[in-house]
Amino acid sequence: MTDLRDNDTWLRDLRSEGALREQALADLMALLARQLPYGLSRYIAPSDPHSAALIEEVIQETLMRVLERLDTFEGRSQFTTWVFKIAVHMALNELRRKRWQDVSLDALDNEAENPQPLVEMLATPGATPETTVARQDALERILKLIREELTSRQQAALLAVSFEGVPMEEVARRMNTNRNALYKLIHDARVSLKRRLEQEGLSPEALMEMFSQDG
Amino acid sequence: MYAMDKLLSFLRRLVTRRAAQPSPVAKLMAALAMTDEGEIACDEFHALLDQFAEAAKRGEDVRALMPLVQKHLDMCPDCREDFEGLMSMLAA
Numbered sequence: 001m002t003d004l005r006d007n008d009t010w011l012r013d014l015r016s017e018g019a020l021r022e023q024a025l026a027d028l029m030a031l032l033a034r035q036l037p038y039g040l041s042r043y044i045a046p047s048d049p050h051s052a053a054l055i056e057e058v059i060q061e062t063l064m065r066v067l068e069r070l071d072t073f074e075g076r077s078q079f080t081t082w083v084f085k086i087a088v089h090m091a092l093n094e095l096r097r098k099r100w101q102d103v104s105l106d107a108l109d110n111e112a113e114n115p116q117p118l119v120e121m122l123a124t125p126g127a128t129p130e131t132t133v134a135r136q137d138a139l140e141r142i143l144k145l146i147r148e149e150l151t152s153r154q155q156a157a158l159l160a161v162s163f164e165g166v167p168m169e170e171v172a173r174r175m176n177t178n179r180n181a182l183y184k185l186i187h188d189a190r191v192s193l194k195r196r197l198e199q200e201g202l203s204p205e206a207l208m209e210m211f212s213q214d215g
Numbered sequence: 216m217y218a219m220d221k222l223l224s225f226l227r228r229l230v231t232r233r234a235a236q237p238s239p240v241a242k243l244m245a246a247l248a249m250t251d252e253g254e255i256a257c258d259e260f261h262a263l264l265d266q267f268a269e270a271a272k273r274g275e276d277v278r279a280l281m282p283l284v285q286k287h288l289d290m291c292p293d294c295r296e297d298f299e300g301l302m303s304m305l306a307a
């Protein structure tokens with residue numbers, strides 16, 4: 001479909017009243033109905049009965065969000081790209097929420113019972129190839145650093161996101177925070193660990209090699 | 216200085232939720248190797264995503280042009296999915 005409006009025209013039409021605005025909204029709706037399934041094709045097949053309902057819901061919410069946030073569009077991209085971005089973000093969040101809402105996640109739901117969830121996971125027999133003395137020593141040092149540098153909250157977050165593949169939004173929800181703050185929490189954790197390793201004369205790259213070899 | 220390719224492919228295994236993953240300690244070390252002090256978080260990434268995606272679609276060297284956005288992509292599984300979804304929509 002050729003986009004017949006340039007950015008300025010989209011903004012003008014959506015800020016106007018009556019027929020111009022209605023037409024612009026209708027065109028956006030049609031565009032999203034056509035394109036959004038492609039954005040979600042990795043996660044939901046178009047033939048899936050839930051797909052149509054989800055897409056419909058997301059399109060409505062996207063149009064509302066677009067109108068609310070029209071003044072934040074900076075014109076650094078095509079208007080339709082900006083709209084697609086909003087739509088795909090919303091759709092993926094909704095998909096993740098539905099998929100994970102009933103999943104039980106021990107480390108997140110039982111924070112008090114798991115003060116060192118990351119340490120526990122890494123120390124689990126079989127989690128890590130420990131067949132050499134060098135590896136055993138290195139692992140002990142790493143676990144010690146984690147215990148000293150990371151709070152249980154940071155450990156739980158890192159464990160869930162980086163090792164259990166739980167979506168950030170879901171982890172954030174269970175930890176009563178938001179995705180942005182969670183990213184910063186995890187980033188701080190990574191930075192602390194990296195600094196400590198370097199202070200101790202250990203190289204993450206060398207350790208990565210050491211623990212990637214078989215046997 | 217470690218080869219970026221190797222670190223990236225390692226990290227991709229860390230951040231994807233697909234099968235056959237390296238040992239947890241190796242994954243953690245890969246993430247630490249890739250960690251920068253000054254990373255942007257998800258909100259800032261999201262604000263720049265449309266620009267970034269269009270540049271990527273034009274075949275520009277986005278890693279060089281928008282390194283902070285690229286770094287966030289390397290490190291954040293959810294935002295990576297947003298990016299890939301948007302690229303699929305732009306390509307359609």
